[in-house]
Amino acid sequence: MKHKIGILGIVAALFISLLFGTQTTSAATKDLVVHYIDIGQGDAIYIKTPNGKNILIDAGNKAKGHDVVAYLKKQKVKTIDVMIATHPDADHIGGLDEVLDAFVVKNVYAPKVSHTTKAYKDFLLAVKREKVKIKTAKMGVNLPVGDKLIAMKFLAPVKSYATSDLNNWSAVLHLKYNKNTFLFTGDAETRSENDMIANKVLSKVDVLKVSHHGAKSSTSEKFLNAVKPKYAVISVGKGNRYKHPTPETLKRLKNAKAQVYRTDTQGTVKATSNGKTIKFQTAAKPKSSTASAVSYKLTPSLDNKTPKQNGTVNLTVKGLPTGTKYTAVFNYKSTKTTYNGTVGKTLPVKIGRAAKGYTVKVDVTSTYKGKIYKSQVSFTPK
Numbered sequence: 001m002k003h004k005i006g007i008l009g010i011v012a013a014l015f016i017s018l019l020f021g022t023q024t025t026s027a028a029t030k031d032l033v034v035h036y037i038d039i040g041q042g043d044a045i046y047i048k049t050p051n052g053k054n055i056l057i058d059a060g061n062k063a064k065g066h067d068v069v070a071y072l073k074k075q076k077v078k079t080i081d082v083m084i085a086t087h088p089d090a091d092h093i094g095g096l097d098e099v100l101d102a103f104v105v106k107n108v109y110a111p112k113v114s115h116t117t118k119a120y121k122d123f124l125l126a127v128k129r130e131k132v133k134i135k136t137a138k139m140g141v142n143l144p145v146g147d148k149l150i151a152m153k154f155l156a157p158v159k160s161y162a163t164s165d166l167n168n169w170s171a172v173l174h175l176k177y178n179k180n181t182f183l184f185t186g187d188a189e190t191r192s193e194n195d196m197i198a199n200k201v202l203s204k205v206d207v208l209k210v211s212h213h214g215a216k217s218s219t220s221e222k223f224l225n226a227v228k229p230k231y232a233v234i235s236v237g238k239g240n241r242y243k244h245p246t247p248e249t250l251k252r253l254k255n256a257k258a259q260v261y262r263t264d265t266q267g268t269v270k271a272t273s274n275g276k277t278i279k280f281q282t283a284a285k286p287k288s289s290t291a292s293a294v295s296y297k298l299t300p301s302l303d304n305k306t307p308k309q310n311g312t313v314n315l316t317v318k319g320l321p322t323g324t325k326y327t328a329v330f331n332y333k334s335t336k337t338t339y340n341g342t343v344g345k346t347l348p349v350k351i352g353r354a355a356k357g358y359t360v361k362v363d364v365t366s367t368y369k370g371k372i373y374k375s376q377v378s379f380t381p382k
């Protein structure tokens, strides 16, 4: 009998907590939407707050300004309440002058660093035409949004950097909507990341805009340990000449167990927060969704499993598209040697005086479309 009451009690408590839960969320039924707009190589991020405020972070290259304006018009934007120019690089501020000319822009924030490029001058002239004054973006500056559930604050730049070090000048914005958090990092690199860590301004976030399009000079392991993102969005151009994002960064994000979204493969990425949970939507179905039916399996093979000392073994790697690069680590008894190969091409390896009777394991690793593939073969010199 006592037992029965116990269960009833639990059921009642669950019912009450459900009711209570519904009541607390009703205060925050409106969504905050973050659009990581696909503008090729660069950044352009549009945020719509639940109370209808429009925030824009960067607008891609000059050639993309038109696309950003069109995108915002499609979202029925008339006024931009807050515009943030993260740093003076052309792939971030290039399109801002066109946006400034197309909309009423109430507030413009930028770090206190100037640049001599035409893109930067055009941005300054457009701000002047708008008759607003640029407010300084730096650590500790709060941005008013007029909604008590929303807090926006700059975490960086923490200090001044050399004028040549533009990426580290990047304005880093932290946005909190009730229980959900977003971090927008511009192109901040390890130096800025370390300065933020040293100033203890970083904490766990739900969504990280991966810095500098996934370059390896940003998004350090230490930084990821501090922000522990559940989701990571990379704004990057398809086939860009910088080879962003780099395998190093993708690996660090994978190790941090962040779910990665990319504008180059998925188009515009939309994150919708109700203040408690975040849902993602992508414009285009990922290319790999059709290709995912094709499963890749890295399959290395050797032409000779028992070569003679000073002989040559020919390594062939299949299972990934021809032309994909891979590395093969030969684990000899006393040393390791790494070779770079290409899928579809035979890689001849002179084994030198490899120890007789010692099985040499060959670790083959390749990255294709952001996924890491590993396999192993071995041979025993006789």
Ligand SMILES: [Zn+2]
Pocket (backbone or CB within 6 Å): 042, 043, 089, 091, 092, 187, 212, 213
């Ligand atoms: Zn950039």
